Amino acid sequence: MSLSVHFHGTLGRFELDVAFEAPGRGITALFGPSGCGKTSVLRCAAGLQRLNGRFALDGDVWQEGRTFRPTHKRPIGYVFQEASLFPHLSVRTNLLFGHSRTVGRGVPEHIRLGDVVDLLGLGHLLDRSPEHLSGGERQRVGVGRALLSQPRLLLMDEPLAALDRFSKEEILPYLERLHGVLSVPVLYVSHDIAEVERLADHLVLLRQGRVVAAGPMQELQADPTLPIARMPEAGVTLPAVVAGREDAYGLTLLRLDGGNLLVPGDLGPQGTARRARIAASDVSLARNPPEGSTILNALPARIVAAERHDDVQMMAVVALGEEGRGARLLARVTRKSWDALGLSPGQPVYAQVKGVALVQETM
Numbered sequence: 232m233s234l235s236v237h238f239h240g241t242l243g244r245f246e247l248d249v250a251f252e253a254p255g256r257g258i259t260a261l262f263g264p265s266g267c268g269k270t271s272v273l274r275c276a277a278g279l280q281r282l283n284g285r286f287a288l289d290g291d292v293w294q295e296g297r298t299f300r301p302t303h304k305r306p307i308g309y310v311f312q313e314a315s316l317f318p319h320l321s322v323r324t325n326l327l328f329g330h331s332r333t334v335g336r337g338v339p340e341h342i343r344l345g346d347v348v349d350l351l352g353l354g355h356l357l358d359r360s361p362e363h364l365s366g367g368e369r370q371r372v373g374v375g376r377a378l379l380s381q382p383r384l385l386l387m388d389e390p391l392a393a394l395d396r397f398s399k400e401e402i403l404p405y406l407e408r409l410h411g412v413l414s415v416p417v418l419y420v421s422h423d424i425a426e427v428e429r430l431a432d433h434l435v436l437l438r439q440g441r442v443v444a445a446g447p448m449q450e451l452q453a454d455p456t457l458p459i460a461r462m463p464e465a466g467v468t469l470p471a472v473v474a475g476r477e478d479a480y481g482l483t484l485l486r487l488d489g490g491n492l493l494v495p496g497d498l499g500p501q502g503t504a505r506r507a508r509i510a511a512s513d514v515s516l517a518r519n520p521p522e523g524s525t526i527l528n529a530l531p532a533r534i535v536a537a538e539r540h541d542d543v544q545m546m547a548v549v550a551l552g553e554e555g556r557g558a559r560l561l562a563r564v565t566r567k568s569w570d571a572l573g574l575s576p577g578q579p580v581y582a583q584v585k586g587v588a589l590v591q592e593t594m
């Protein structure tokens with residue numbers, strides 16, 4: 232853990248008291264409903280807002296007691312909802328804007344123009360004017376510009392919120408590549424759970440200025456007591472590796488921790504790393520190996536926890552593998568079948584996976 236965050240104080244009538252630790256690598260998402268304090272935490276991290284508390288990155292203290300490093304002395308890149316690019320400068324010059332103010336003044340260059348151009352697919356746009364870019368392209372330039380200022384921390388505040396669905400889909404794969412390629416940690420604010428699940432490795436759930444839970448994405452997703460498990464789209468995102476093909480049927484075998492899944496399509500050569508999303512509504516439970524079913528995937532697992540979801544449904548957490556030591560899935564099942572099968576935590580079951588949505592490449 233090398234990002235240590237604690238801010239407390241009041242903003243107008245809003246009380247913020249947020250403390251969490253996060254890894255010094257990868258994307259940490261701050262997620263919660265509108266007005267819960269996400270942007271305020273980011274502004275405090277940037278030094279744009281001063282509340283009491285402490286902020287340290289890799290042991291380097293930016294705020295503590297009377298110590299308060301002003302924004303211009305914090306090695307951060309900040310990406311907002313809309314990139315404010317200079318309209319009279321080319322994309323290349325816009326990209327290099329922060330670069331000249333850091334590398335030009337002796338800051339070591341750990342992120343180079345060529346790397347950013349490759350990562351964000353900007354090669355064909357370099358000589359264009361920002362006025363002739365789509366919304367998604369502008370945001371990619373905004374991200375590139377922030378990275379080229381050689382930040383040690385990237386702050387992203389709803390970077391996709393202003394984009395239409397099509398542009399969002401276009402830019403997401405570029406952002407997905409960020410955490411695989413760069414070692415710069417990212418604090419990422421969003422109120423869109425689908426976006427957060429695609430991008431983040433670590434999650435901080437906020438509510439009314441407080442941290443509800445913080446931890447690795449997978450762990451929090453599989454906690455039936457948290458508000459994200461109550462959302463209709465609840466599910467888990469698991470690391471997976473392509474383990475083989477069934478060419479005759481157009482299927483790919485994906486290896487998860489504790490079990491294998493057959494999924495449609497060509498997901499790349501053996502060994503390709505993927506992120507597989509399995510929705511709670513796509514998992515059902517059986518006490519015996521299912522016979523005569525069209526469902527391809529029935530994985531041995533063990534029930535580890537269960538919560539009543541509503542009047543009709545239960546939310547169960549199952550851990551894959553006969554011993555129940557593997558990855559955890561959520562399963563939303565009716566209370567009626569839960570009772571009829573006499574299910575309870577500790578029992579061995581078969582998790583029937585009806586569908587695997589979103590299978591992304593990770594690098």
Ligand SMILES: Nc1ncnc2c1ncn2[C@@H]1O[C@H](COP(=O)(O)OP(=O)(O)OP(=O)(O)O)[C@@H](O)[C@H]1O
Binds near residue numbers: 245263264266
């Ligand atoms: N400088 C300020 N003065 C007074 N109130 C403030 C200030 N900054 C933030 N607030 C209040 O703090 C609360 C949290 O705001 P914040 O923008 O951090 O929430 P958020 O979770 O990012 O919301 P959204 O998702 O809608 O952007 C809001 O009620 C806001 O009005």
